[in-house]
Amino acid sequence: SKKAIKELNKKNILGKVATADNLPFKKNSMDIIYYGFCLYLCDEIDYKKIFLNAKRVLKKNGYLIIYDFYSENFIKKKYKHHSGIFSHKMDFRNIFSRQKKFTSISHKKFEYDTGKPFNKNNKKDLVAISVMRKLH
Numbered sequence: 156s157k158k159a160i161k162e163l164n165k166k167n168i169l170g171k172v173a174t175a176d177n178l179p180f181k182k183n184s185m186d187i188i189y190y191g192f193c194l195y196l197c198d199e200i201d202y203k204k205i206f207l208n209a210k211r212v213l214k215k216n217g218y219l220i221i222y223d224f225y226s227e228n229f230i231k232k233k234y235k236h237h238s239g240i241f242s243h244k245m246d247f248r249n250i251f252s253r254q255k256k257f258t259s260i261s262h263k264k265f266e267y268d269t270g271k272p273f274n275k276n277n278k279k280d281l282v283a284i285s286v287m288r289k290l291h
Contacts (some may be wrong), residue, residue, distance in 0.1 A: 176204035180212040187218045194247045195224045196240060199231075202250045208254050213289040219257060221247050225264055225283035247287050261286040 156172070163170035173179055175190060175197055188209055197205060209219055226244035235238040251257040264273035267280035 167234060174179060176201045176208060178208040178212050182211050183214045185212045190212060191222045192271055194221065195243050196234065206250050206253050209251060210289065215289060215291065217289045219251060219287040219289065221285045223247050223282065225281040227289065244247045253289055256291055257287045257289055259285060259287050
């Protein structure tokens with residue numbers, strides 16, 4: 156959010172609001188990219204561009220942090236808050252595991268509404284926080 160970026164900038168931390176498929180940064184210039192509840196609204200056709208942008212701007216050994224909806228299987232449905240948009244649930248690490256350029260360091264699943272750790276017997280909406288590292 157613009158408010159979050161403003162707070163980061165007050166602390167001399169460079170932050171910008173951008174789209175995942177068009178990051179306005181130089182090659183190998185970022186230590187961390189954080190995707191917070193945004194990938195679930197990206198079109199599948201843009202996943203390759205999202206991967207390429209992250210690969211381009213992250214430094215070697217840079218971190219990619221994803222906090223978003225989660226499902227073991229790809230789910231696509233109409234977005235209830237805006238017509239003409241689809242939402243997706245999936246393991247978003249799959250976007251970045253192409254060509255073995257990123258490795259998963261940590262992956263934790265939680266219930267969306269309660270924040271409780273994942274329980275495979277529960278059918279509630281899930282979120283995951285994943286940390287990945289750029290290898291090359």
